[in-house]
Amino acid sequence: MTNAIAADLTLQRLKALSDEKRVRILTQLAGGERCVCDLTDALDAGQSLLSFHLKTLKDAGLVTDRRAGRWVHYSLKAGALADLEDFLRSIREASIPAPAGEACCD
Amino acid sequence: MTNAIAADLTLQRLKALSDEKRVRILTQLAGGERCVCDLTDALDAGQSLLSFHLKTLKDAGLVTDRRAGRWVHYSLKAGALADLEDFLRSIREASIPAPAGEACCD
DNA sequence: CTGGCGCATCAACGGAAATTGATGCCGGCT
DNA sequence: AGCCGGCATCAATTTCCGTTGATGCGCCAG
Numbered sequence: 026m027t028n029a030i031a032a033d034l035t036l037q038r039l040k041a042l043s044d045e046k047r048v049r050i051l052t053q054l055a056g057g058e059r060c061v062c063d064l065t066d067a068l069d070a071g072q073s074l075l076s077f078h079l080k081t082l083k084d085a086g087l088v089t090d091r092r093a094g095r096w097v098h099y100s101l102k103a104g105a106l107a108d109l110e111d112f113l114r115s116i117r118e119a120s121i122p123a124p125a126g127e128a129c130c131d
Numbered sequence: 132m133t134n135a136i137a138a139d140l141t142l143q144r145l146k147a148l149s150d151e152k153r154v155r156i157l158t159q160l161a162g163g164e165r166c167v168c169d170l171t172d173a174l175d176a177g178q179s180l181l182s183f184h185l186k187t188l189k190d191a192g193l194v195t196d197r198r199a200g201r202w203v204h205y206s207l208k209a210g211a212l213a214d215l216e217d218f219l220r221s222i223r224e225a226s227i228p229a230p231a232g233e234a235c236c237d
Numbered sequence: 238c239t240g241g242c243g244c245a246t247c248a249a250c251g252g253a254a255a256t257t258g259a260t261g262c263c264g265g266c267t
Numbered sequence: 268a269g270c271c272g273g274c275a276t277c278a279a280t281t282t283c284c285g286t287t288g289a290t291g292c293g294c295c296a297g
Contacts, residue, residue, distance in 0.1 A: 075274095076275055077275090077276090096274085097273080
C-alpha cells in the first residue's frame with residue numbers, strides 16, 4: 026500500500042513532463058545548473074511563468090534549487106529520471122508479446 | 132529539424148502518460164491484449180470514456196488495435212515505451228553532476 | 238434481413254491547468 | 268539607509284482536457 030504513494034509520485038512526475046516548456050527546462054538543465062534568468066532567456070517566456078513551471082518540477086522532485094546570493098540555481102535530479110525509466114521498463118518487460126488466439130468477453 | 136518531429140512525438144507520448152486512467156490502461160495491457168469491454172470492467176469507467184483514452188494512446192503510438200469480429204483488441208507497443216526510456220536517459224546522462232563555482236547572468 | 242452487441246464519434250458541460258500582470262520578499266550594491 | 272535586481276506569490280483570465288450522454292457504424296446471431 027505504500028506502493029500507492031509511489032504510484033502517485035510517479036503520476037505527478039509524468040504530469041510534470043506533459044508540458045513542452047517543462048521538458049525544455051529539463052533539457053536546459055541537462056547542460057548544468059541554470060538560474061531563472063537564464064531560462065527566461067532560453068525559453069523566451071515570462072519570469073512569472075518560469076517560476077511557476079519550476080515549482081511544478083520541484084514539487085515533482087525532478088529538480089532541486091540552490092540559493093547563491095540573489096540568484097536561485099536549478100539543477101535536475103537524475104535519480105527521479107532513473108525512477109521514471111524503471112517504471113516504464115517495468116511495464117514494458119511485463120508485456121506479453123504474442124497473444125495467439127485469445128478468447129474475449131463472451 | 133526532423134528531430135523536431137521526433138520531439139513532438141515524444142511530447143505527445145508524455146502527454147498521453149499524464150493521465151491516471153491512461154497509465155492504468157497501459158498496466159492492464161502489460162498483462163496481454165484486452166478489448167474495450169475488459170478495460171471498462173477493470174477501470175470502472177464508461178465505454179465512451181475508455182474509447183477516448185484509447186484513441187489518445189493510439190494516436191501517440193503507445194498502443195495498437197486489432198479487430199477480431201465485433202471486438203477490438205488493444206495491446207501496447209513496447210518500442211514506444213523503450214523510446215521514452217531512451218529519451219529520459221539521454222537527458223539524465225547528459226546531466227552534469229557538480230556545478231562548482233559557476234557564474235550566472237552578470 | 239433484422240435485431241442486438243461492441244465500439245467509435247460527436248456536442249456540450251465542467252473543471253483543472255497555463256498564461257499574464259501586479260505585488261511582495263530578500264539579498265546585494267552605493 | 269535607500270535603491271535596485273532576481274525571484275516567488277497572488278488574483279484574474281483564458282485555454283485546454285477529461286467526462287458524460289446520445290447517436291452512428293460495423294459485425295455477428297437469429
